[in-house]
Amino acid sequence: MSHNNTSLNTLDKTHFLHPFTDFKEYKATDTAIYTKAEHIYIYDEAGKELIDGMSGLWCCNLGYSQPKINEAISNQLNSLPFYNSFFQCTTDVTVKMAKALVDISPAQFNHVFFTNSGSEANDTNIRLVHRYYDLLGKPSKKIFISRHGAYHGSTIAAGSLGGFSGMHKQYTGLSYVEHIGQPNWFTEGGDMDKAEFGIKVAQELAAKIDELGEENVAAFIAEPIQGAGGVIVPPETYWPEISRICKERDILLISDEVICGFGRTGDWFGAQTFGFEPDLMTFAKAVTNGYQPLGGVLVSDKVADVLSADGGEFTHGFTYSGHPAACAAGIATIDILKNDKVIENAAADIMPYFQAQLRTLESHPIVGEVRGMGMVAALEIAKNNSAKERLAPDCAGGAMVKTHAINHGLMVRSVGDAIVTAPPMVCNREEIDLLIARLTIALDYTAKHYGIKT
Numbered sequence: 001m002s003h004n005n006t007s008l009n010t011l012d013k014t015h016f017l018h019p020f021t022d023f024k025e026y027k028a029t030d031t032a033i034y035t036k037a038e039h040i041y042i043y044d045e046a047g048k049e050l051i052d053g054m055s056g057l058w059c060c061n062l063g064y065s066q067p068k069i070n071e072a073i074s075n076q077l078n079s080l081p082f083y084n085s086f087f088q089c090t091t092d093v094t095v096k097m098a099k100a101l102v103d104i105s106p107a108q109f110n111h112v113f114f115t116n117s118g119s120e121a122n123d124t125n126i127r128l129v130h131r132y133y134d135l136l137g138k139p140s141k142k143i144f145i146s147r148h149g150a151y152h153g154s155t156i157a158a159g160s161l162g163g164f165s166g167m168h169k170q171y172t173g174l175s176y177v178e179h180i181g182q183p184n185w186f187t188e189g190g191d192m193d194k195a196e197f198g199i200k201v202a203q204e205l206a207a208k209i210d211e212l213g214e215e216n217v218a219a220f221i222a223e224p225i226q227g228a229g230g231v232i233v234p235p236e237t238y239w240p241e242i243s244r245i246c247k248e249r250d251i252l253l254i255s256d257e258v259i260c261g262f263g264r265t266g267d268w269f270g271a272q273t274f275g276f277e278p279d280l281m282t283f284a285k286a287v288t289n290g291y292q293p294l295g296g297v298l299v300s301d302k303v304a305d306v307l308s309a310d311g312g313e314f315t316h317g318f319t320y321s322g323h324p325a326a327c328a329a330g331i332a333t334i335d336i337l338k339n340d341k342v343i344e345n346a347a348a349d350i351m352p353y354f355q356a357q358l359r360t361l362e363s364h365p366i367v368g369e370v371r372g373m374g375m376v377a378a379l380e381i382a383k384n385n386s387a388k389e390r391l392a393p394d395c396a397g398g399a400m401v402k403t404h405a406i407n408h409g410l411m412v413r414s415v416g417d418a419i420v421t422a423p424p425m426v427c428n429r430e431e432i433d434l435l436i437a438r439l440t441i442a443l444d445y446t447a448k449h450y451g452i453k454t
């Protein structure tokens with residue numbers, strides 16, 4: 001794949017500072033510029049086709065060919081391209097989108113606060129929760145507990161909530177965020193069985209709250225399945241125990257559904273799949289199928305009732321909170337998911353098929369574990385398929401599999417040695433077979449490079 005002489009490539013390298021990129025290294029590497037997408041395929045400027053095994057950036061759960069969403073956005077731009085929701089007003093579609101979200105959410109959620117992104121939504125969580133406890137007369141409850149390896153966004157507040165040490169090193173984080181371990185049985189489980197390990201890791205939350213003092217702790221935030229941190233699927237025992245601890249100790253529970261929401265785990269929200277009842281839920285990405293930037297927080301009655309009492313103005317919001325074009329895209333996305341029963345159908349067929357086919361790779365000599373649920377999964381690249389030994393230092397094995405996958409027409413992501421894939425839910429079985437075939441080629445090439453027979 002070589003595009004280095006094209007003018008777009010030169011312009012890109014000359015002018016565009018990409019997110020999460022080593023700017024110096026980027027100038028020296030071959031990159032792809034995508035110009036077209038259809039269904040589950042993306043095409044670069046040279047016309048090379050790839051299966052998008054990442055749904056954009058975990059956004060396009062319905063793939064790229066949804067004319068009803070295009071139409072809704074364009075109609076909205078023609079009738080009311082923008083109006084705001086400050087100062088005693090709003091737009092018709094913004095209200096309708098709030099209602100659409102409440103209708104598909106668990107019963108405790110009847111209110112929505114809109115933002116433009118997941119990061120802003122998690123900042124909003126901090127503002128909402130601090131306000132909630134202030135109004136309850138518990139102003140010392142300020143600390144948020146999160147998990148190592150979590151990703152909650154890239155603003156200073158959301159980055160502080162996240163557990164990426166590489167990010168923390170580049171700014172001064174919030175002083176009131178603490179981190180506990182993640183339920184990564186593959187790397188941390190040792191000889192424990194999964195159920196026992198799930199309880200043990202959840203108990204870290206109880207210990208942390210007790211150490212900090214319940215009167216100082218406001219909330220625990222986590223993704224039902226940790227996504228960007230490497231698709232860490234918790235043992236079944238984990239979430240019930242976390243939920244029990246939060247209730248027992250008067251700590252608000254926030255489910256960051258930015259990746260898990262809108263069908264990824266086989267339900268509307270990951271919290272439903274894992275059977276817990278959060279007080280707040282962060283959403284973004286797939287809420288508009290990635291077609292427009294939109295995020296927000298679903299706020300439970302427990303929290304909304306306190307904020308809506310006699311507290312005065314909540315001094316927070318964004319110019320584009322509830323942008324009409326984004327809300328129109330969101331309404332159309334929810335309509336398709338609902339009317340076409342996309343989530344139910346996927347949960348009954350393509351999701352179990354995807355998981356089962358991926359697990360056939362467990363016997364590949366450089367695959368240590370296949371984990372996943374619904375339409376999200378990770379393969380841990382390891383030295384042999386029965387040991388937790390790394391294939392190569394510095395996660396070079398994972399990086400090589402990713403490069404070969406992309407070169408052979410499959411977009412995946414590598415997180416350490418984990419190869420992550422989260423394709424659109426609208427794939428059919430043949431397309432999953434093709435995804436697996438391309439992934440297998442990448443595994444075979446990598447094994448060969450390291451002298452391992454396949």
Ligand code: PMP
Nearest residue numbers: 117118119151152153258259284
């Ligand atoms: N939370 C989670 C779980 C995420 O995966 C992300 C983005 N990958 C965010 C929050 C931040 O969302 P955004 O990039 O829209 O700010």
